Amino acid sequence: MPTMKGASVANLRLLLAALWAGSIWGVSYLAAPSAFAVLDSTLAGSVVGTMLTREAWLSIVLAVLLLVLLRRSADLDAGRRRWALWCIGSMLACSLAVYLGLQPAMAAIRESAGPAGVRASPQWGTFAALHGVSQLLYLVESVLGAVLVVKSR
Template structure:
């Protein structure tokens, strides 16, 4: 059973951090480059992928935190990797339940126009910038988790 838990740990960490990197730095830019004449569709698809990645991140974070707590007990609370996971979980929750719904609402409020062609352009751009910074921080923290010595969260 311990080997299964270890394997699930590795899969969860890989899925979460790898997914963040692939969606954010490969798929989303490719969507906008490929659909350059239809930025609204590209944005819709990218937004949906970021939302799915958020849910995956929440599930992976819960498993990883439980794994660390069950494996290390209260000593896990003194390890920086535990708090790195907590921070990544918080960033995921803020993005998924705070920023992403706000961006979606701004897009809906701009209809029938594209949000970047509406009076909501500056507000959308500002919140999109916040979202991008949160995502960048999350991916860098994930990179730190993956590259830390030994088993990153054990």
């Protein structure tokens, strides 16, 4: 039976995993599509870009906190600990790939497109491909988030 301290660490681990997964789901599947549904694409892109930047920073903070908690989690055997480390690392890698790689490249294309917008730009194909990879990484991260929540219990 876990001790009160062990139960508290496990509960905090679950809460942080749920916060991380929930924030990804909220931004990726609710807020971003909603912004593009009601705003012009340039403004929506700026709003969503800001949300994704904040999501990336939240991901970094939550990954660090979860890694600290894993070190203090007496309730996890070696196999569950490795699984959690892999899951957290993979989620963070997805987030950083989007934040440090794809978002800056997409922003540069948006900026170079000028007032006509990205769709009128000769770089539209590249932008669309980067956007598709970004969506795939968020999908992977959101599935991993669900796994992390379930495995954190």
